[in-house]
Amino acid sequence: MKEKNNKNEKNNNEWKQIIRHVYNDMGEEIQFLFPNDSTEAFLTSIWKASIDTLDSREVMVIVDNRHNLYISSGTESLVSFKNHEYELKNGEKMQLPLKCCIHTHPSGKAYFSDTDWNTIKTWKSDIESCIVLGNNEYLAYNPQSKIAKRVQYGLLEKESRGEL
Ligand SMILES: [Zn+2]
Numbered sequence: 001m002k003e004k005n006n007k008n009e010k011n012n013n014e015w016k017q018i019i020r021h022v023y024n025d026m027g028e029e030i031q032f033l034f035p036n037d038s039t040e041a042f043l044t045s046i047w048k049a050s051i052d053t054l055d056s057r058e059v060m061v062i063v064d065n066r067h068n069l070y071i072s073s074g075t076e077s078l079v080s081f082k083n084h085e086y087e088l089k090n091g092e093k094m095q096l097p098l099k100c101c102i103h104t105h106p107s108g109k110a111y112f113s114d115t116d117w118n119t120i121k122t123w124k125s126d127i128e129s130c131i132v133l134g135n136n137e138y139l140a141y142n143p144q145s146k147i148a149k150r151v152q153y154g155l156l157e158k159e160s161r162g163e164l
Helices: 002-029 037-053 114-126
Strands: 059-063 069-073 100-104 130-134 137-141 148-152
Touching: 002 037, 002 069, 037 059, 037 100, 037 130, 114 130
Parallel strands: 100 130
Antiparallel strands: 059 069, 059 100, 130 137, 137 148
């Protein structure tokens, strides 16, 4: 049992390292309000971890005010670090307001669930940007200005034109 836990922990660290690596590569170019090309590459690395590496488990990534990352997975709630408590204990203490809070919806639809929305309402003065990732789509939202950016990628066929 103990060994199995250690294995999972190792697996955890590998996918987290990939996300951190992509983030560090982007450096200053990243914009969370609102996502540019670099940010989209970072978002894609989070989506891939959630779907491919973790077999469709939800992933959450928080970017705090010092640009440090706090990564968690397998949670339904927007700000839970259950089983990932070490993320909050190692390194620097999380600094508010958060630059961005990103999470995935492995079901594929990028929207804010009731739980998400309640969390956003509670945290709105402490989060500058909330992003939810779906399959070839994302929604980025600034709780202060209420401005959102929604992006959807797909094949545009003659018959469907604008409807993906
Ligand atoms: Zn959600």
